Amino acid sequence: MRVEGLVAEVTGPFPCLLLRWWGTPDETRRTGLMTRRRNRSALVPEVPVMAWVLLLVAGLLEVGWSIGMKFTEGFTRLWPSVFTGAGIVASMVLLSYAAKTLPIGTAYGVWVGIGAAGAAVLGMAVLGEPVTAARIFFICLLLVAVVGLKATSGH
Incomplete structure (x- = not known):
């Protein structure tokens, strides 16, 4: 697991989970987690x-x-x-x-x-x-x- 600032990225065989805390846009704060496939910069649909x-x-x-x-x-x-x-x-x-x-x-x-x-x-x-x-x-x-x-x- 790698932690940078307010984002924790969990690596593994599954899509990475980006946990966003305070200071993030309202949509991210409301849904809590967003997923990003490894080695891709495009976000896939959010998982609430x-x-x-x-x-x-x-x-x-x-x-x-x-x-x-x-x-x-x-x-x-x-x-x-x-x-x-x-x-x-x-x-x-x-x-x-x-x-x-x-x-x-x-x-x-x-x-x-x-x-x-x-x-x-x-x-x-x-x-x-x-x-x-x-x-x-x-x-x-x-x-x-x-x-x-x-x-x-x-x-």
Whole structure:
């Protein structure tokens, strides 16, 4: 890996990743990463890695707040309600940042898929919800849909 100023270039068999930090154009700051093929000066289409990372974190926060709602007892317990509310707000904010770069249908579908699959898995693993072959099949189907949305998003 070679670092020059504010750009880190990772060499290897894959396209190099140029990570750009503050002081860069708004478009670069928004998408986070740009790719450049080795030994070529022309940039290939941008990969909005930061948007996908934000979307993943937003989905994980959705899992957290959906499980947290179980402990709020109808939002009558203070601290579980506070943490659940904070998770809801943080998840929505990160989703909105990701949706600036990604198509909204893809971003929302992936966000819901991560949240639904994660909540179902944690419900079975931690909260004692029934584990059936049908539930596991449909959770896998959700994950296939999430991967399909990402693969066909053009980003």
